[in-house]
Amino acid sequence: MVSVLLPVSLLLAVLLLIPEVFGDFTAYQIGLYLIYGIAAQGIGYLWGKTGVLPLGQALFFGFSAYVTASTLRAGNGLGIDLLLAFTVLAAIAVLAFLLATLIFRGRKESGPYFSLITLALVMIAEQIAGTATPLTGGFNGMSGFPSLGNLDPFGSFYYVIAAATVLVSLLLFILNRLPVNLIAKAVADNEPRLQLLGFPTHVIKGAAFAFSAAIAALAGGLFASHQGIVTPTSMGFGLSAEMVILTAVGGRFHVLGPLIGAVIVGWASAELRDSFPYWELLMALAFILVVLKAPGGIAELLETVYRRIRPATPGRRAPSIAAPPSKPTNASGALRFDDVHLQIGVVRILNGVTFDTPSTGIISVIGPNGAGKTSTLNAITGNLQITGGSIALGSRNIHARPPYKALRSGIGRKLQVPSVFFSMNVSDNLALAMMANRARLVDLLRPATLHWRSESLTELLKRPAVPLQEDLVAPVAHLPQGHRQFLEYAMTIASEPRVLLLDEPCAGLSPDETALMTELVRTYQAQTGGLVIVIEHDMSIVQAISDKVLVLHLGQVLAFDSFDKVRSNPEVQAVYAGGTK
Numbered sequence: 001m002v003s004v005l006l007p008v009s010l011l012l013a014v015l016l017l018i019p020e021v022f023g024d025f026t027a028y029q030i031g032l033y034l035i036y037g038i039a040a041q042g043i044g045y046l047w048g049k050t051g052v053l054p055l056g057q058a059l060f061f062g063f064s065a066y067v068t069a070s071t072l073r074a075g076n077g078l079g080i081d082l083l084l085a086f087t088v089l090a091a092i093a094v095l096a097f098l099l100a101t102l103i104f105r106g107r108k109e110s111g112p113y114f115s116l117i118t119l120a121l122v123m124i125a126e127q128i129a130g131t132a133t134p135l136t137g138g139f140n141g142m143s144g145f146p147s148l149g150n151l152d153p154f155g156s157f158y159y160v161i162a163a164a165t166v167l168v169s170l171l172l173f174i175l176n177r178l179p180v181n182l183i184a185k186a187v188a189d190n191e192p193r194l195q196l197l198g199f200p201t202h203v204i205k206g207a208a209f210a211f212s213a214a215i216a217a218l219a220g221g222l223f224a225s226h227q228g229i230v231t232p233t234s235m236g237f238g239l240s241a242e243m244v245i246l247t248a249v250g251g252r253f254h255v256l257g258p259l260i261g262a263v264i265v266g267w268a269s270a271e272l273r274d275s276f277p278y279w280e281l282l283m284a285l286a287f288i289l290v291v292l293k294a295p296g297g298i299a300e301l302l303e304t305v306y307r308r309i310r311p312a313t314p315g316r317r318a319p320s321i322a323a324p325p326s327k328p329t330n331a332s333g334a335l336r337f338d339d340v341h342l343q344i345g346v347v348r349i350l351n352g353v354t355f356d357t358p359s360t361g362i363i364s365v366i367g368p369n370g371a372g373k374t375s376t377l378n379a380i381t382g383n384l385q386i387t388g389g390s391i392a393l394g395s396r397n398i399h400a401r402p403p404y405k406a407l408r409s410g411i412g413r414k415l416q417v418p419s420v421f422f423s424m425n426v427s428d429n430l431a432l433a434m435m436a437n438r439a440r441l442v443d444l445l446r447p448a449t450l451h452w453r454s455e456s457l458t459e460l461l462k463r464p465a466v467p468l469q470e471d472l473v474a475p476v477a478h479l480p481q482g483h484r485q486f487l488e489y490a491m492t493i494a495s496e497p498r499v500l501l502l503d504e505p506c507a508g509l510s511p512d513e514t515a516l517m518t519e520l521v522r523t524y525q526a527q528t529g530g531l532v533i534v535i536e537h538d539m540s541i542v543q544a545i546s547d548k549v550l551v552l553h554l555g556q557v558l559a560f561d562s563f564d565k566v567r568s569n570p571e572v573q574a575v576y577a578g579g580t581k
């Protein structure tokens with residue numbers, strides 16, 4: 001809690017001292033910088049955590065500013081004004097959520113589409129604001145309305161801005177300690193893995209965008225009241241870009257970064273504007289310098305200096321909490337491919353794959369490079385959409401589903417190259433996996449959820465040969481390949497899926513580690529009674545673990561039988577002639 005209260009108390013103290021030390025006029029100027037800083041904090045949250053860069057945030061800022069101006073002009077009284085303000089914030093958040101989920105739905109990555117669409121929207125909005133004169137006052141804008149509660153913009157209204165700044169910062173600091181923060185960060189880190197853990201990333205990005213839009217709208221309302229005039233530039237691309245610059249300069253990874261950026265850039269611009277004709281050039285150069293040399297912005301530089309003086313001490317590890325059981329998935333029965341075709345452009349990857357697995361056991365998938373093994377798993381989890389035929393698990397067709405629904409259908413997937421969250425430590429990776437298919441919305445707002453452990457995961461971590469126990473606080477980026485393989489395996493089984501898809505789980509493992517991994521897979525299958533499908537090149541492993549072997553070649557099934565029968569199959573021998581692979 002100290003990590004929240006200390007910076008927030010310091011912020012409060014500094015903001016309260018400003019009018020006392022510098023006087024009302026400076027407080028008025030800083031009030032404006034803080035308003036931009038609040039909007040930039042919203043951008044920082046979205047961009048710094050999820051990696052999604054919004055280029056049209058002034059759309060919400062300006063819209064809210066216009067609505068606030070009209071409301072204040074109508075003179076309804078403080079109560080109605082506040083009620084309307086909350087209604088506008090909520091409406092903007094809902095609209096932003098719908099817009100973002102619509103754009104992100106069906107897209108695998110964040111990509112530049114979203115940024116470009118927000119850019120286009122704010123340009124349209126600025127045009128409309130400039131031409132819809134009866135509503136907005138056209139290019140002259142709206143003016144002549146009182147401040148909220150008739151407070152003096154050059155006096156007491158500063159304290160309203162200071163209060164909003166502290167509250168937004170407090171909220172962001174609290175969010176940083178909750179599981180939702182980990183999930184938001186996981187989007188930027190490895191979105192495909194998060195989807196395979198059952199998280200609908202388009203909804204997560206939509207929620208983060210809605211939150212940042214509501215913060216921009218709050219800032220817009222304060223702006224109208226503070227400035228007493230709203231013009232189309234308050235809803236324009238120029239302001240949107242400026243807010244992004246403030247965020248980048250101040251530091252998008254820190255709660256207070258955007259505020260620092262807004263105050264420093266605002267103050268420097270005001271100082272230079274009158275004394276130096278090329279001040280905009282100087283500001284642009286400063287921006288380029290920060291982006292190139294200090295991508296984490298001023299806040300990160302300050303933190304580096306602070307950490308030199310006071311190195312971080314490793315916190316005490318909180319005791320584990322028994323995780324609730326996984327949500328039932330109703331996954332049962334055999335996996336059935338019926339004449340499955342998969343084509344991307346002119347590349348025909350699967351050409352009529354048909355097989356029917358038993359409902360339990362270990363199936364190995366073998367075949368030469370490029371045979372279509374990984375694509376077969378991709379078709380099951382929805383990472384690739386099939387172009388013909390059907391895939392069913394038990395009595396339910398599963399082929400038209402997006403990847404985040406695979407786990408909800410009881411299918412866990414480990415990828416060929418270990419796919420984990422590289423910017424996080426092992427503990428956070430496991431925490432995300434423990435939430436998969438377990439956490440309800442309310443659990444994502446409880447810090448205790450971060451300490452969930454299931455019995456099976458605890459058992460796995462207790463095994464002396466599993467190299468994860470001593471790695472818990474180690475950044476994943478520093479782990480050797482073998483440890484990453486075990487981590488991804490542990491993450492995949494954390495939600496106890498009934499169907500386990502493992503793509504070369506022993507690749508890069510030492511002989512001892514390989515023996516351990518095969519034993520873990522066998523034990524998991526025996527304990528759950530589920531179906532495990534393993535892609536494997538090493539025939540000794542295939543022989544040791546398989547109940548049946550599926551041989552693929554050129555996107556078709558060459559054989560599907562016991563290991564011995566497959567080994568003596570002349571067609572398989574012909575394909576494998578000359579090597580063990």
Ligand SMILES: Nc1ncnc2c1ncn2[C@@H]1O[C@H](COP(=O)(O)OP(=O)(O)OP(=O)(O)O)[C@@H](O)[C@H]1O
Pocket residue numbers: 344347349367368369370371372373374375376
């Ligand atoms: N997204 C994609 N776009 C275009 N071609 C693809 C795509 N995914 C796979 N392919 C092609 O489909 C073929 C089968 O690929 P796949 O990865 O399924 O093979 P594999 O049997 O798993 O091979 P390996 O043992 O090398 O991993 C390859 O020729 C590959 O280049």
